[in-house]
Amino acid sequence: MLELKxxxxxxxxxxxxxxxxxxxxxxxxxxxxxxxxxxxSTTLMTICGVVPxxxxxxxxxGQSLGGVSPDKVVARGICQVPEGRLxxxxxxxxxxxxMGAFLRSDKAGIRTDLDQVFALFPxxxxxxxxxxxxxxxxxxxxxxxxxxxMARPKLLLLxxxxxxxxxxxxxxxxxxxKQINRESNTTIFLVEQNANQAxxxxxxxxxxxxxxxxxxxxxxxxxANDEVKKAxxxx
Ligand code: ATP
Numbered sequence: 504m505l506e507l508k509x510x511x512x513x514x515x516x517x518x519x520x521x522x523x524x525x526x527x528x529x530x531x532x533x534x535x536x537x538x539x540x541x542x543x544s545t546t547l548m549t550i551c552g553v554v555p556x557x558x559x560x561x562x563x564x565g566q567s568l569g570g571v572s573p574d575k576v577v578a579r580g581i582c583q584v585p586e587g588r589l590x591x592x593x594x595x596x597x598x599x600x601x602m603g604a605f606l607r608s609d610k611a612g613i614r615t616d617l618d619q620v621f622a623l624f625p626x627x628x629x630x631x632x633x634x635x636x637x638x639x640x641x642x643x644x645x646x647x648x649x650x651x652x653m654a655r656p657k658l659l660l661l662x663x664x665x666x667x668x669x670x671x672x673x674x675x676x677x678x679x680x681k682q683i684n685r686e687s688n689t690t691i692f693l694v695e696q697n698a699n700q701a702x703x704x705x706x707x708x709x710x711x712x713x714x715x716x717x718x719x720x721x722x723x724x725x726x727a728n729d730e731v732k733k734a735x736x737x738x
Contacts, residue, residue: 504529504690505550505581505658510559512542512549519545520556521714527658532684532691534701534722536735537711543694544586546711547660550692551583552576563658578606580657586666588647592636596627599635599646603653612655619687620649623679641672648676652683658690659683665697673697677704698735702726710735 505527512520519542527533537543548554550561552573561568563579571579591599600620604613621628624645630638635646644664651659661680665673677700684691695701702708702722710718710731718725725731732738 504531504564505692506560506562507546507550508560508562510546510549510556510561512545512554512556514545514554519554519714520549523559523711523714523716525709525716525719527690527692529690530684530688531707532680532693532705534693534695534705534708535711536695536698536701536708538734539696541711542714543696543711544662545714547583547662547692547694550576550660551581577654577656580655581660582651582654582656582658583660584647584651584662584664586662588640588643590635590638590643590646590650592634594635595632596635596638596646597631599650600627600631600653603650606654613653616653616655620652623652623682624649641668641676644668644672644676645679648679648683652687652689656689658692661691661693663695663697664693665695665700673700677701680704698731702731 507523507525510520510523535543535546545554549556552568552571568576607613626642627645627649638646664676680691681704683689693701693705702725705722708722708725709716
């Protein structure tokens with residue numbers, strides 16, 4: 504579904520990604536793990552066209568995303584849940600969800616997806632009239648994921664959904680990520696520092712260090728890998 508081929512991305516003179524190649528098949532959950540500053544968010548921003556690559560190519564469903572603006576990337580079916588959630592704090596839960604569907608005109612489909620989002624996160628239905636900024640951190644993360652789902656993406660990009668959340672809420676969020684993948688066959692690219700949880704929900708994983716992919720394998724193998732255990736699992 505998505506392929507990054509030999510990507511180099513720069514911020515001015517600073518090279519953030521070096522020869523990055525990643526493949527994500529339809530229906531997969533793929534995780535990208537790495538420490539602070541490794542280049543994980545830059546990888547997502549490169550996919551979305553926010554920070555275009557200097558070299559290499561991003562292919563989505565076989566077509567190049569070169570020169571495609573971020574709004575057109577969303578229109579093609581890629582939706583990102585950014586790090587820090589970035590919901591609209593002064594809009595209600597319902598209004599935030601409506602914003603997620605702003606490119607769509609299929610009213611019946613939007614209603615169906617709203618029902619599905621409320622089935623995944625019943626607390627959001629209870630709080631649909633409440634301002635986004637008054638929700639707890641976990642509820643804001645649920646809202647951010649739900650807002651992205653309202654665009655009915657083919658590929659959902661999640662940037663550190665566990666950041667700053669309590670362990671119980673993290674488990675709940677990761678369970679829902681699996682459920683979204685299973686029930687709607689949405690392909691998911693999950694960027695995480697929480698390697699332990701991410702490797703438990705994903706099918707395959709990539710490890711990034713200093714802007715380079717240093718390892719790629721099935722999650723079972725990465726969980727058993729001595730380097731991964733030492734550097735990312737605290738074992
Ligand atoms: P984090 O978990 O902290 O978000 P990350 O793995 O997502 O880390 P990136 O945010 O992609 O890492 O950063 C990769 C590198 O690019 C870092 O060295 C960072 O300092 C640098 N960088 C990120 N954004 C910019 C920017 N706007 N201008 C210059 N350098 C940047």
